[in-house]
Structure formats: C-alpha cells, structure tokens
Amino acid sequence: GAVVSQHPSRVICKSGTSVKIECRSLDFQATTMFWYRQFPKQSLMLMATSNEGSKATYEQGVEKDKFLINHASLTLSTLTVTSAHPEDSSFYICSARDPGTPLPASGDTQYFGPGTRLTVL
Amino acid sequence: SQQGEEDPQALSIQEGENATMNCSYKTSINNLQWYRQNSGRGLVHLILIRSNEREKHSGRLRVTLDTSKKSSSLLITASRAADTASYFCATLGRGSSNTGKLIFGQGTTLQVKP
Numbered sequence: 379g380a381v382v383s384q385h386p387s388r389v390i391c392k393s394g395t396s397v398k399i400e401c402r403s404l405d406f407q408a409t410t411m412f413w414y415r416q417f418p419k420q421s422l423m424l425m426a427t428s429n430e431g432s433k434a435t436y437e438q439g440v441e442k443d444k445f446l447i448n449h450a451s452l453t454l455s456t457l458t459v460t461s462a463h464p465e466d467s468s469f470y471i472c473s474a475r476d477p478g479t480p481l482p483a484s485g486d487t488q489y490f491g492p493g494t495r496l497t498v499l
Numbered sequence: 500s501q502q503g504e505e506d507p508q509a510l511s512i513q514e515g516e517n518a519t520m521n522c523s524y525k526t527s528i529n530n531l532q533w534y535r536q537n538s539g540r541g542l543v544h545l546i547l548i549r550s551n552e553r554e555k556h557s558g559r560l561r562v563t564l565d566t567s568k569k570s571s572s573l574l575i576t577a578s579r580a581a582d583t584a585s586y587f588c589a590t591l592g593r594g595s596s597n598t599g600k601l602i603f604g605q606g607t608t609l610q611v612k613p
Contacts, residue, residue, distance in 0.1 A: 382541075410598070412599075412600070412601075420605070420606075421587060421603045421604060421605045421606050422542075422587070423603075424600065424601070424602070424603075427598060427600060469539070471541055471542070473542075475599045487532070487544055487547065488544070488601060489544070490534075490541040490542040490544075491541050492540055492541040493539070493540065493541050495539070
C-alpha cells in the first residue's frame, strides 16, 4: 500500500521557538494532505486540509498564523508551529489521499504518517 | 469537529474472545471507515463500508452499518494479544467526497490479555 512518512518523529523545543514537521508521500503523488493533532487518550482532531499549489483550508478554531502549512509539491506538505508554547505539545499526524483512482474512490482511503510527538518545554 | 461517538471507551478481554465496538455519527455519510492505532503510532486503515452496504468482512473483522440508526459496529473475532490497540471509526460526509475530509470518532481502547 501507499506509504506516508513524517519527519521528525519526535521533537523537543523551547517555548517561543518554531518547529517544522514534514509529511511526505513516498510512492504516490498527493494533491491533498491533511493535518491532525491528537492529545493523549483522545481522538484525532482535523486541523487543516493542505492542497498542493493553493492555500490550506483551516478548521474552525485553528489559528492559521500559528500553524503554517505549505504544500509546495505533490509529495511534500509541511506544518510549522510558530512560537510554540507548552499547550502546543501534542501528537501531530498527517495523512494523504492517493488521487490515482477516480472520484469518489480516491476520497475513500487516506494513508497516515507515523506521527510526530512535539514537546514544548 | 468530532461527530462520532464510540462505545465502549475501553474494552478488556481474554485472548480468543470476540471484541465488539460501536460507533454512532450524526450526519449523512458517503462511507464509514475503521482505523487502528497502536500506542504512539500512526493509523492503519482496516476496512471501509459504503453507505449502501450493510455488512462487510475482512479476515477476522466484520463491520456492520445501519444508516437508519446512524451507527456502525466493528467485530474482531478470535482476538489476539496483538490486537491490543485503539480503534477509531471515521466518516466521510456525503458532501465531502471531493475533499476527502474525514471526521473521527472518540475511539475504543482494546486490551487483549494473553
């Protein structure tokens, strides 16, 4: 099946610094990627939809200036947490759609990255 | 926003027993999917059931869908210790086919004791 990677897998940073997380589709091109955050023992909360070549679509309550998303190529989307604070500590997961099959099937399955554990001190 | 409710929140069974998890949702859907997540890891897609399907099987997994009740269940038969994980349902809304946007349930944590 399709593989999605994330880098780094873990990051610890000081409060006030910015952290960039990369999400790559390794064996397919993804026009759409999604970013989620997950707090301990909770479900995934969709943060934004990342579209290649256009601006990301943010979910209600997610600060776009705080969580910068760039989808500059069909295989890479990045999430930058700017001026990170301890409350931003979380597990960030990306996923990607494989557009290789026609709609609606291409919307059916997302491939998830392994996640990035962010700890802000 | 999260629209799915899953129950139970936690389930502990002995190896060999069956595990049943339920999911309810609020809006009309295109399909419903079940994912598995091992602790601290990403999600693995298990099975997808479309809105016009009522039951689907994949190996030891059986999924049912009742659109009139807006609910689904995941049955894992003959459970193994390796099935220990969190299980999430996710819905693709009827208006979200083009975006692919999934809404996740709260999840069920399954522990299978050897």
